[in-house]
Amino acid sequence: MISVSPVIPEIREIPAPARLSAWDLVAVGLAGLRARRGRAVLSALGVAIGIASMVAVMGISTVSGAGLQEQLARVGTNVLTVAPGHSISGDQASLPLESVARVSHIPGVVGATAIAYVKGATARRTRLIDPAITNGVGVAAVRLDVLATLKGTVKSGTFLNAATARYPVVVLGTYAADRFGIDRPGRQIYVAGRWMTVIGILDSLPLAPDIDNAALVGWPYAEAQLGFDGHPTIVYERSADDRVGAIAKVLAATADPEHPDQVQVSRPSDALTAELAARAAFNTLFVGLGAVALLVGGIGIANIMVISVLERRQEIGLRRSLGATRGQIRLQFVVEAVALSLAGGVTGTVVGVAVSLLFAFGQGWPFALPTQVVVLGVTAAVLVGIVSGLYPARRAAALTPTEALATLT
């Protein structure tokens, strides 16, 4: 016995409760979890699953949105197409011979080009395939400036040029090449009753799915050898960005002044824009499902904390007898719930971000780290922790010291 307690302490006033440092609060909260590790991991898992699914969905949406937007930015939203509709009699109409030239003279038009399906012509892998069985791939005559206007690129081989456009050679759209099982130039395919050499394969053209699905031959060759009448099927036009609306109004009348009502004008980038919007709407659904999972996880934490409070009345009573205030007990349990939820939330966020980055990698999209999504995930976890911890913490704090201690004797 070293020191001696004061016989009469010189106390002039009632003491005030001490404030716990943030560090001590966290340490006390974590100590409660350390004592029940298995249970802590399981209840954090619920929140982890909820947060992971929300973060993954939003992350994938972010990276895929970035991918689509990149595509949109690359191909532009300033391309309009003109295609013949149906005449009053119901026949497939065609565009006048000079429609491309007329369209290219509209002020603000940067480039105009066209493709034309060659009537009755199909492309097949070999001559042995019975035309009664399959339709084959459509054959389209293309103008040489079609790639430049649509910002298309060649995947392998070369595109047509002024010389090859007069010879029996063919360039395949990306899907057409897939259907033939051809991935490099050099092979021969059977086009409109004759063998032609594949000299190139194109990358996908998001603005011109018709080209993706066609076998392309030179305009002069088609006219000379395939009985093509020279009438364009689809005219593509690229305009200055600020002129798109004005040009759209006059495009039909310019392309086919005699039958402007039989011409369809469309903006192919609208499909991409619509896809972006549709994807956003779809994501809302999945984020909703993730939110439900998160809610369930939060309820799981609340549940575990309520049980914990029941089991730990002894500890609560002891702490009250040691001088803990109600507020300090309440904070201890809230900190515990937040720590649980945060552990789940951080795990879930890491998993969710990893999934979305893997997805972006798989699709060849740019890595767009969804920062807002990360912040959102962690914030959601903290909120869930606070909300789910509040009720159990209040129950813990409501116990009087004697109640808490008496349950044990």
Next chain:
Amino acid sequence: MSVIELEHASKTYPGGVAALRDVTLTIGPGELVAVCGPSGSGKSTMLNLMGTLDRPSEGRVRLLGFDMATLSDRRLSAVRAHWIGFVFQQFFLTGHLTAEENVATRLLYLGVPGRRRIAAAREALERVGLGDRLTHRPHELSGGERQRVAIARALVARPVVLFADEPTGNLDTASGGGIVDILWKLHEEGTTVVVITHNTDLAEALPRRVDLLDGRIL
């Protein structure tokens, strides 16, 4: 000046059970007092009132001359933290904490920084003869050792008064004797100690004895 004053203190629980009736008692500084009585006599209720764990239905409780009735729950918590040490029959040690961590927890609610808490806890454990058990966990200690950890935890904050509720109730005679020795030493050093017990032999051996029966002092 008195350390504890009960002035016509009564406690009636909801349902009309009168656990304590009109008790008046003064305990002076440095006293070693036994509050003795059979179970149901109101000992624990009296301990709860004196230790500010509960409030009287009627009458007054004063610690160091201050009326506890006027204090908020927060202030009462602070009073317990600063002035009072409790030793319970069941020890109430935290299983996953070491002896020194258990003792240091007492200082948490006094706002003592972490490193000083552990240093003070070691000193307190040495005072009760457990200097070689600092990092043992409760399940590695005998019953008597556990109760000594609990005493160290009560002492470490240098309380004005120490309440021991059946401190030897869960212990064999030898360990119990060791605990009583420690209480005597604390008394000799000047600490005010109140022992609540139903063990008349233990009560008889202490300098002052207060007998309770049916909520009244005999």
